[in-house]
Amino acid sequence: NGEVIPEGRIGPAQTSPIQLIDVAIRPRMSFYLPGEKSGSFIVDTTASRVHGRAWDVDPALHDQSDHRTGTIQATKGDDEETLTVRVTHRQSGLQIIPHATVRFNETGKEFIFSTETFDASYAPQAVILELTHVDGRIFRATTGLYYLPYPRPTQSITRFDTLYGVLHVRSNGPAWQTTFPYTFYLSGDWLASDSGNLKRFQNFGFNVLHIVHGGAGIGYDLDQLDTWFDEAEKLGLWIMYDMRWTYQNTGYVRSQVERCKTRSNMLLYYTADEPDGHEDDPDAPSRSYAFIKSLDPYHPISLCLNCQNYYFQNYTAGTDIILADIYPLGTNTSYSTKYRTPCNHTYGDCGCDNCLTSPTSPALANIPARLDLWSSFRAQLGLPHKPIWSVPQAFTQQDFWTRTPSPRELVAMILLSLNHGAKGVVMWLYPTAGEIVGVASEFSKVMWAGKGLGAVLSVVQAVAVPVSGAGNVDAAMWRVGSRMMVTAINAGENKVKGKIRLNFEVGIKIKGLSHVLWGSGKWKVEDGRALIKTNMDGVESCVLVVDVEGEDKGVITT
Numbered sequence: 001n002g003e004v005i006p007e008g009r010i011g012p013a014q015t016s017p018i019q020l021i022d023v024a025i026r027p028r029m030s031f032y033l034p035g036e037k038s039g040s041f042i043v044d045t046t047a048s049r050v051h052g053r054a055w056d057v058d059p060a061l062h063d064q065s066d067h068r069t070g071t072i073q074a075t076k077g078d079d080e081e082t083l084t085v086r087v088t089h090r091q092s093g094l095q096i097i098p099h100a101t102v103r104f105n106e107t108g109k110e111f112i113f114s115t116e117t118f119d120a121s122y123a124p125q126a127v128i129l130e131l132t133h134v135d136g137r138i139f140r141a142t143t144g145l146y147y148l149p150y151p152r153p154t155q156s157i158t159r160f161d162t163l164y165g166v167l168h169v170r171s172n173g174p175a176w177q178t179t180f181p182y183t184f185y186l187s188g189d190w191l192a193s194d195s196g197n198l199k200r201f202q203n204f205g206f207n208v209l210h211i212v213h214g215g216a217g218i219g220y221d222l223d224q225l226d227t228w229f230d231e232a233e234k235l236g237l238w239i240m241y242d243m244r245w246t247y248q249n250t251g252y253v254r255s256q257v258e259r260c261k262t263r264s265n266m267l268l269y270y271t272a273d274e275p276d277g278h279e280d281d282p283d284a285p286s287r288s289y290a291f292i293k294s295l296d297p298y299h300p301i302s303l304c305l306n307c308q309n310y311y312f313q314n315y316t317a318g319t320d321i322i323l324a325d326i327y328p329l330g331t332n333t334s335y336s337t338k339y340r341t342p343c344n345h346t347y348g349d350c351g352c353d354n355c356l357t358s359p360t361s362p363a364l365a366n367i368p369a370r371l372d373l374w375s376s377f378r379a380q381l382g383l384p385h386k387p388i389w390s391v392p393q394a395f396t397q398q399d400f401w402t403r404t405p406s407p408r409e410l411v412a413m414i415l416l417s418l419n420h421g422a423k424g425v426v427m428w429l430y431p432t433a434g435e436i437v438g439v440a441s442e443f444s445k446v447m448w449a450g451k452g453l454g455a456v457l458s459v460v461q462a463v464a465v466p467v468s469g470a471g472n473v474d475a476a477m478w479r480v481g482s483r484m485m486v487t488a489i490n491a492g493e494n495k496v497k498g499k500i501r502l503n504f505e506v507g508i509k510i511k512g513l514s515h516v517l518w519g520s521g522k523w524k525v526e527d528g529r530a531l532i533k534t535n536m537d538g539v540e541s542c543v544l545v546v547d548v549e550g551e552d553k554g555v556i557t558t
Contacts, residue, residue: 006310008311008312008314010312010313010380010381013049013050015049015050016049016050019054020048020052020053021047021048021052021055021104021105021139022044022046022048022050023044023045023052023129023131023139023141024043024044024046024141024143024382025041025043025087025127025142025143026041026384027040027042027146027162028041028110028163029159029161029162030160031146031159032115032148034147034150036115037114038114039112039145040110040111040112041087041096041129042109042162043106043110044106044107044108044109045083045103045106045131045139046107047104047105050380080133082102082103082104082134083102083131083132083133084131085097085099085100085102085111085129085131087113087127087129089117089126090125090126090128091125092117096114097111118145120148120150121147121149122148122149122297124144125144125146126142126143126144127144128140128142129142148297151298154172154262154264155171155261155262155298156169156170156263156264156298156299157298158266158267158268158298158300159300160320160321164458166178166387166457166458167179167180167268167300169238169267172264178455179207180423180454180455180458182208182444182447182448183240184201184210184394184427184429184430185242185428185429186201186211186430187214187429187430188219188220190430191211192224198228198232199231199235201430202235202236204440204444205441205444205447205448206440207237207238208237208240208426209228209229209237209238209239210240210270211225211228211242213242217246217252218252218255218256222259226259229265232265233263233264233265239263239265239266239267240267240269240270240302240426241260241266241269241270243288244270244271247271247272247284247285248281248287250291253288253292253295254295257292257295258295266299267299268320268321269292269299269300269301269302270301270304271289271292271302272304272318272319274305274306275305276310276311276312277349277353282311282314282315283317285314285318285319286317286318288318289317289318289319300320301319301321302321302323302389303316303322303323304322304324304325304391305322305325306325306353307353307354308373309373310353313377313383320386321424322374323390323391323424324370324374324388324390324391324417324422325391325428326355326366326370326390326391326393327351327393328352328355328363328364328366329364329393329403329409330397330402330403330404330405331355331401331402332400333352333356334350336348337400350400351400351401352400360471362491362493364416364489364539367390368419368491371388371417371420371421372420375420387424389423389424390417390418390425390426392410392413392427393428394410394427394428394430394432404432404436406435407436407438408439408540408541409539410440411439411443411541412490412539415487415543418457418462418487419462419475419476419489420462420476421461421462427440446517446518453517456478456485459480460478460479460480461478462477463476463478463479464476465488465502465503466502468499468501469501470498472496473488473491473496473500473536474488474491475488475489479508482547482548482550483514483545483546483547483548484510484545484546485544485546486502486531486542486543486544486545486546487541487543487544488533489539489540490540492538492539493539495535495537496535497535498534499532499533500534500535501526501530501531502530502531502532503530508529509548509549510525510529510530510546511525511528512546513544513545513547515545517544518541519541519542520533522534523542531546
């Protein structure tokens, strides 16, 4: 009767009693190519209680040991918050960034370097970061930079930005373009049922083709698959190639990668679908990842996790992009109606792993909670920066789920995931209810109209906005120069009555509400520091464009 906690769970972090500095360096882009004269590194000097070396030390000791030695804290002056930066290419010994500085507890500090030091290679090239403190201590970190040989000119090339998490794609020309995936997983059976279906799908405003078939093996006549991919290219659809049934079979993987990798509209691969829920070997995705990269280093690899906390580090080691399918609506999260067992840490499948629902924690709150938890795992374990995409619940009644989400709920799920860092949206599953398709199509206009939400997500990270007067309202902002995109979502089913106030950080001076991209326009500016609204309906979502004092960057123009 008692719960037995399974293996593979990430427990609470062991914390240090003293302040640490966690130093890290990474290339901004997942790889660079010959012809690009420069690139950049991202340096973090994060204040931590989990990772790193002692930051505050007794000046008489100059202790350089691990934080477990428990050195004493000391007050530092302004100069002692600054570190001198040196970045060196290990193979040649040449300094890539010889003279620069960074401050303690800076994250996302970017340093430009010349690629002339690097020769093209399929292997990562080691780079060493040294940060020197005024007292003589040196903090080090290493990374690997991929400077790949140039591929054949007709194929697409996809890389991801480790600073903002978005995809950059090159196809049929030298220019890179950012791409924000907004689409559905698409039933192959439906696609095969009518030759006009792919055009119908594209007309709804989706930009990626992710075909799912229901059987083992490759599952399709390969000539038919080529026909669909050729049509997708003409329609401007990118390919997200699904290998869920075959990713552990190297023969199948080789044949599929060789068939897809040279296409001009190839975007990325998708290997394991819920490997944690299916209890695949935790190291299987990593083996597949290494094999695919040996065949095609020019396209990223993705997988989708189902569980909240089950071998997360192992499974995500085998991917560039992590998808999260969190389906909290219309299901009993404490008792499995399908298997007739309780749902706890030991057994039971309720369709939404460890999801909680209560008056103070509505079902939709499980989505930001899961994304935030996974982000905390990265920080706790010191894992690489990898984009997270969301898989909103967009299917009709089945298995554990007694109803179809409402249109309002679908939009709320999308926006909640974007507020909490998602850099792609792939809804499960098309075809679905007409009203769901309709609202997903309508929301695509928010993503793509002018320089809409999709463009803003490519150049700045979401910043949480504190909310007064409504515990279930989740808000975020993306500021670029003199304009700011703002979202607010009532994750609760019940109407919020009274004044709701979005409180913006010091330094932001609101001039006025420019226009409304989604939802109610009944927001007003208060004291130049806040947006206010009286009442929000249950599961109401708003996307606003706000004018603020600052230089016009020309990014938010819708």
